[in-house]
Amino acid sequence: MQSAKRPPGPQDGLAASAAATKPLATTKTSRSVPDGAEAMTERDIKRLIPRVVQLETTRAPLPAKIPVSRSQVADVLPFLLSKEARYQAAFERTDGRDYLLIAGKLGDPVSKVELASEPHGPRAGSPVARIAAIARIAPPHKPLLGLRVALDPGHFGDIEDLREGKFVTSGPPPQNPETIPPDGLTEGDLNAISARNLARRLTSLGAEVIITRQGRVTRTENRAYVNALLDADPELAKRVGNRGLFLSALDLERRAERMGAHHPDISIIMHFDAEVNQVSADARHEVKIYVPGCFSRDSIDSKLGRARFVQQCASTSWNASAELAATLVKSICKTTGAVPQVPGKTGAVDPKFLLPVGNDTGVFARSLRLPHAVPGEPLSVYLEGATYNHPDIFPLVFRDRGTTYGAPGGFLDSYAKSLADGLVAYVRSKR
Ligand SMILES: [Zn+2]
Numbered sequence: 001m002q003s004a005k006r007p008p009g010p011q012d013g014l015a016a017s018a019a020a021t022k023p024l025a026t027t028k029t030s031r032s033v034p035d036g037a038e039a040m041t042e043r044d045i046k047r048l049i050p051r052v053v054q055l056e057t058t059r060a061p062l063p064a065k066i067p068v069s070r071s072q073v074a075d076v077l078p079f080l081l082s083k084e085a086r087y088q089a090a091f092e093r094t095d096g097r098d099y100l101l102i103a104g105k106l107g108d109p110v111s112k113v114e115l116a117s118e119p120h121g122p123r124a125g126s127p128v129a130r131i132a133a134i135a136r137i138a139p140p141h142k143p144l145l146g147l148r149v150a151l152d153p154g155h156f157g158d159i160e161d162l163r164e165g166k167f168v169t170s171g172p173p174p175q176n177p178e179t180i181p182p183d184g185l186t187e188g189d190l191n192a193i194s195a196r197n198l199a200r201r202l203t204s205l206g207a208e209v210i211i212t213r214q215g216r217v218t219r220t221e222n223r224a225y226v227n228a229l230l231d232a233d234p235e236l237a238k239r240v241g242n243r244g245l246f247l248s249a250l251d252l253e254r255r256a257e258r259m260g261a262h263h264p265d266i267s268i269i270m271h272f273d274a275e276v277n278q279v280s281a282d283a284r285h286e287v288k289i290y291v292p293g294c295f296s297r298d299s300i301d302s303k304l305g306r307a308r309f310v311q312q313c314a315s316t317s318w319n320a321s322a323e324l325a326a327t328l329v330k331s332i333c334k335t336t337g338a339v340p341q342v343p344g345k346t347g348a349v350d351p352k353f354l355l356p357v358g359n360d361t362g363v364f365a366r367s368l369r370l371p372h373a374v375p376g377e378p379l380s381v382y383l384e385g386a387t388y389n390h391p392d393i394f395p396l397v398f399r400d401r402g403t404t405y406g407a408p409g410g411f412l413d414s415y416a417k418s419l420a421d422g423l424v425a426y427v428r429s430k431r
Pocket residue numbers: 001002154155187271272
């Protein structure tokens with residue numbers, strides 16, 4: 001989940017039902033998985049600051065021509081632009097050539113991109129073409145042989161998560177908000193454990209996997225360092241604006257860089273959701289997956305936003321992302337008993353920021369920075385895999401305490417297995 005404030009929970013009755021007494025298991029790294037990024041170093045931050053400042057202003061290039069036809073853009077356009085922004089993009093035909101016109105705020109100059117005259121299929125070497133090739137040649141016991149997957153466990157797992165309320169405990173609510181209690185789990189912990197389990201399973205199926213974060217990462221020191229840098233440079237601080245958003249932008253650009261360096265065919269951004277208020281016992285347990293899209297008027301106001309929008313129009317993998325997401329939702333529901341989230345009821349996210357993709361698939365287009373920022377057109381899915389303070393889920397998450405969270409047969413491992421099964425089903429369907 002992103003940015004919503006959440007109270008610690010669940011409380012009382014549920015807490016008492018979860019038998020959890022031992023300290024948090026230390027993070028364990030599978031040997032088959034290469035180490036991913038940990039906390040941003042001061043050198044990383046210095047390197048990324050000019051890039052993020054530049055991206056946020058005006059210099060992101062917009063291509064003059066994109067290799068997809070008007071009919072292909074028309075297919076995906078309903079999912080790429082939010083309802084309020086839809087009229088900000090239009091087609092024009094001049095001298096037999098097709099153009100896509102994009103505007104940001106009213107009165108801004110209109111960006112014009114030429115479209116190809118003929119529809120194009122997946123390009124050779126594109127992730128979609130590579131996945132089709134893997135589906136044809138991979139042996140039955142290694143159905144993902146050579147598939148490149150980048151996993152990003154969301155958040156940090158540290159006290160930043162606690163401060164934002166992305167946190168559950170089987171004990172009493174924490175008295176000191178600066179320390180994660182030993183019986184507490186942050187959303188970042190759940191994401192990292194699930195990512196490690198998924199990586200282990202995918203690797204054994206033949207995939208090549210990287211993870212951007214293995215365990216808890218201390219973001220607080222980075223915040224102090226960035227604050228010190230900005231305090232020393234008022235001009236830069238002025239350009240940066242909101243420091244919280246800027247720090248997030250630095251972090252997400254770095255994650256995107258790490259993922260892109262792996263040249264992934266598929267990028268999987270892993271989150272869990274929570275209900276802001278205590279979940280009622282009869283609430284259905286719902287799951288949803290985001291794919292890139294639903295750009296708002298504001299988000300296509302900058303050249304960066306327009307460039308990312310055009311990149312999505314030209315992507316050969318957008319439809320494949322939506323199809324993969326639907327397959328994963330089905331697989332998760334089969335394993336965890338969840339149901340696909342229905343449009344209109346979207347948890348912490350205002351429905352205007354989401355566009356449902358298909359009927360009752362649990363797949364929604366949403367404009368999120370990280371999926372748009374990973375280069376190379378990988379299939380991209382952003383999981384909200386379970387509502388971790390739901391009465392059906394919370395006791396399961398805590399049940400394995402004292403061994404290792406995500407131990408074989410536990411909830412988090414079953415969840416990872418459902419994702420691996422879904423990926424195999426998707427790849428096999430491309431034979
Ligand atoms: Zn999250």
